[in-house]
Every structure is written in C-alpha cells, then in structure tokens.
Amino acid sequence: MTDLFDHMAAPATPASAKASQVKPRGRFAALSAREILLFAGAATTFVWGAWVTKSVAAQGSGQQEFVQLQLQGIIGEYLQAQARSNADEQTAARQTAVFMAALDETVSGLSKSGKVVLVHEAIVGGEVPDVTQSVKTAVYAKVPRPQPAQAQSSQSLGAAPQGQAARVEQEMQAFMAANQGRQRDGKP
Numbered sequence: 001m002t003d004l005f006d007h008m009a010a011p012a013t014p015a016s017a018k019a020s021q022v023k024p025r026g027r028f029a030a031l032s033a034r035e036i037l038l039f040a041g042a043a044t045t046f047v048w049g050a051w052v053t054k055s056v057a058a059q060g061s062g063q064q065e066f067v068q069l070q071l072q073g074i075i076g077e078y079l080q081a082q083a084r085s086n087a088d089e090q091t092a093a094r095q096t097a098v099f100m101a102a103l104d105e106t107v108s109g110l111s112k113s114g115k116v117v118l119v120h121e122a123i124v125g126g127e128v129p130d131v132t133q134s135v136k137t138a139v140y141a142k143v144p145r146p147q148p149a150q151a152q153s154s155q156s157l158g159a160a161p162q163g164q165a166a167r168v169e170q171e172m173q174a175f176m177a178a179n180q181g182r183q184r185d186g187k188p
Helices: 015-021 033-059 071-084 089-112 132-142 149-157 160-179
Strands: 065-069 115-119
Touching (some): 071 132, 089 115
C-alpha cells in the first residue's frame, strides 16, 4: 500500500523560511485594523451613551417645575367683562385679540423659564403650585380690564353715585362708632 502523503510534492522552501517572509500588515499591539476600528466605535458609543444618560438624568432632577393655571377661568372672566362693556363688536374683537396675545405671551414666558404649565382641569391630585393670579396680574398689566357699561355710564353722569357710596360708608362708620360694634338689642 502506498501512503497518500507520499505522492505529494514537497514544499519548495522550508517552514522557517516562510515564517520570516510573512510580514504583519496593519497591526498595532497585536490587533488588526478592523479590530482597532471596532474597539474605537465601541468606546465612542459607550462615551456617547454615558453623556446622554447624564443629560437625561440631570434634566429630570428638578430643573422643571410643574405649575397649574386656571386658563378657562381667566379667559371666561375677561369675556364676561367684555360682554358687559358697551364696546361695539369690532372694538371688542380687537381688544379680545390683544388680550389673548398677551395671555399667550405670558404663558409662553412661564414655559421658557423652565415651568411646565398644566391646565387646572388636568390636575387630578397632588400639590401643584397655582400661578393663575400672577398670570392674571401680568396680563392685566399689559392689557386694560374691560369696564362694565354700568360703571362707565355712572362715571359719565358725574360724582353722584360715588357720593352716595361715600355717604353710606360714612353713615355705617358713624353707626359702628356710636354703638361700639353692638347690635340694636344691645348685645355684642
């Protein structure tokens, strides 16, 4: 029998000569260029993930404050006052547009300052600060409050209604001073 390996051709150069001829290509610290790129990509992804996690955690650590706003109440109050005024439709529409723009600007300012504005009706429970009064004050500082038609007509009539109110107030104060806070039957 003949051995299969007997008929094979012998290598032309010995194994030790082949080892000396092979040059390592693109190797650094026993790593190939592909391994180096994969390692750099993994390190970059890890650093980016750590930065994103830190940013999200820092953002949720109380930088934003939740506040509630009774927006429907503010708008409803203004519209009722506008309906009671004696302004014509065009004037009322123009004043309402100015009011709504001022309200929008004020609420946007709250949002830009880091506050999350929740409409009062959306609050189910919990302690959320109410900023309705401060928003109302800020808006009415920019836009005048509509005057009721009755108040405007009494101002045009002169000081008679105001004089009556002052006279009633003086009489009440005189009565209280004379009776020292006692009711008619003499009991406190």
